[in-house]
Amino acid sequence: MAFKIAFFGTKPYDQKSFDEANKRFGFDIRYYKGQLNKNNLVLTQGVDAVCIFVNDTADAGIIEGMAKNGVRLLALRMAGFNNVDLAAAAEFGIKVVRVPAYSPYAVAEYAVALMLALDRKIHRAYWRTRDGNFSLHGLMGFDMHGKTVGIIGTGKIAKILIKILNGFGMKILAYDVFPDFKFAAENGVTYTTLDELYRDSDIISLHCPLTEETKYIINRESIAKMKDNVMIINTGRGLLIHTYDLIEGLKDKKIGSAGLDVYEEEGDYFYEDKSDKIIDDDVLARLLSFNNVIVTSHQAFFTKEAVENIAETTLRNVQDFVDGKVLVNEVVYAK
Incomplete structure (x- = not known):
């Protein structure tokens, strides 16, 4: 019998890419639109593996329930694993694998897109001209050339971003x-301390993983150390930024602009069409009210190449598990 995988939080583009990749593997895939949670845990009965994305829940209770249902593998179709209780997975004998890199170019290029859009007010100009307003008032930007950008975290994505920004002639500070x-x-x-990076950067871009040490790395205290009118870019994880403190910085004009592809409470909104509903998250609604803030729906990764790589690597991870091979992309619980 074919190895059975239950996919949660799936969208049409997920099914298309995985169906195409699965032609080379032949797994029995069941797709579910809902995000994995305690209310639909029953759907994991009778499957060998479960595949989840960023807004699915895999806490201790879910892990225990999956184990009782016979699940042996949790495949993450993403790089981050902060939504998984690894201790529980180890306790109940469920292996966890991930996609450590799918297209670092996609995220790096998107970070640059946010920088340029905010700097040159492209989002505001677009809406103006659609309304017949061709005034330039309030649209003045600055030359990227000669400015200082601070990169927090210098992994694969950040290194590609740095090479791109070098093309603009920017001074680059980094912390890792x-x-x-x-x-x-x-x-x-130039590697430097966080305090020096905060003090000297015109733009700060976040590319570090979410850990206990990096949670809310952008907060009231760190914002106070930054240059006036600083631009903040986050294409990493929402919890890297304390959103209330970010809003205060925007209101106080300390922060000149922010490009956010992630949000700390994004689970109820991102990847869903809420256009016919009132946004009842007051913090998100406040962010969306600023004309110097761009919020997008965790889409920095979303290129054709990245989606294809996610599908291929995810199913290859599953095949390695089936074949009893070393799981090169396993996430191991560190006590």
């Missing part, structure tokens, strides 16, 4: 708990 000095020397990057 594991600095890559060889890369820095070859690409004109």
Whole structure:
């Protein structure tokens, strides 16, 4: 019998890409639109593996329930795993695998797109001209050339972003708990402390993983250390930014603009069409009210190449599990 996989939180583009990739594997895939939670846990009965995305829940209770239902593998079609209780997975014998990289170019290029759109007020100009308003008042930007950008976290995505920003002639500061000095020397990057990065950067872009140490790394105290009119870009995880403090910084004019592809309470909204409903998240509604803030729906990864890579790597991870091979993309619980 074919190995059975239950997919949760699936959209039409997920099914299309996975169906295409599955022609090379032949798994029995069941797609469910709803996000995995305690109310639909019954759908994991009789399957060998469960596949989830960023807004699905895999806490201890869900993990235990899946194990009782016979699930042996949890496949994440994403890089992050902060929504998974790894200790519970280890306790109940469920292996966890992920897609560590699907297209670092996609996210890096999107971060640049947010920078340029905010700098040159492209989003505002677009709506003006659609309404017949061709005035330039309030649309003045600045040259990226010669400005200082601070990159927090220098993994694969950040390194591609740095190479792009070098093309603009920007000064690049970076912070990472594991600095890559060889890369820095070859690409004109200066590693520095967080306080110095906050103090000297005209633009700050977040590319670090979400951990207990990085949660709310952008907060009232760090914002106070930043340059006036600083631009903040987040294409990483929503919980890297304390949203209330960000809003206060925007209101106080300390923060000049913000590009947010993620939001700390995005689970109820992102990837869903809520256009016919009132947004009852007051914090999100407040963010959307600022004309110097761009909020997008966690789409930085969303390119044709990335979606294809996600499908291929996810199913390859499953096949390795079926074949008893070493799981090169396993997420192991560290006690």
